[in-house]
Amino acid sequence: MPLEMNKVLTFNYSLKDEEGAVLESTANKEPLIFLSGTNQILPKLEEALGEMLIGGKRNIKIEAAEAYGKYDEKAVQNIKRNQFPPEAKVEVGVSYLANSPDDGQMPFVITGVKEQDVTIDFNHPLAGKDLEFDVELVDIRDATAEEIQHGHVHGPSGHHH
Numbered sequence: 001m002p003l004e005m006n007k008v009l010t011f012n013y014s015l016k017d018e019e020g021a022v023l024e025s026t027a028n029k030e031p032l033i034f035l036s037g038t039n040q041i042l043p044k045l046e047e048a049l050g051e052m053l054i055g056g057k058r059n060i061k062i063e064a065a066e067a068y069g070k071y072d073e074k075a076v077q078n079i080k081r082n083q084f085p086p087e088a089k090v091e092v093g094v095s096y097l098a099n100s101p102d103d104g105q106m107p108f109v110i111t112g113v114k115e116q117d118v119t120i121d122f123n124h125p126l127a128g129k130d131l132e133f134d135v136e137l138v139d140i141r142d143a144t145a146e147e148i149q150h151g152h153v154h155g156p157s158g159h160h161h
Ligand SMILES: [Zn+2]
Pocket: 146, 147, 150, 152, 154, 159, 161
């Protein structure tokens, strides 16, 4: 059963890759809170949470194609160092935002630096990875009219205005 619209869900999770390495976790942090139907988390994850009871725990596996997509070789580009501002830190592992043609911003990470040549990667850091989530559903409640209007959650772990 898909999750109903306009529900506020609170959950704990840890995310592991295929090798079992923990990539993200809410352990020792605030749980994650989101408004259903607003694409704030992966659709497959939202679907699975919608089938759970409060206090329930579940292991959810999501293949790369249904998570952050396949790794796209064409999203890797080579540019010249002088395309960065002179003060920019041009080192492997550093992330920047590029302006996209539609006036948005696209994040990329530097994956190679060789003298004046810089390799940059626009893939999502989790692209091409099969993901495994261990989740615990902490709470489900109806969204308030104001939250529905704003499209996000209010309150201690949500948005502050
Ligand atoms: Zn708001």
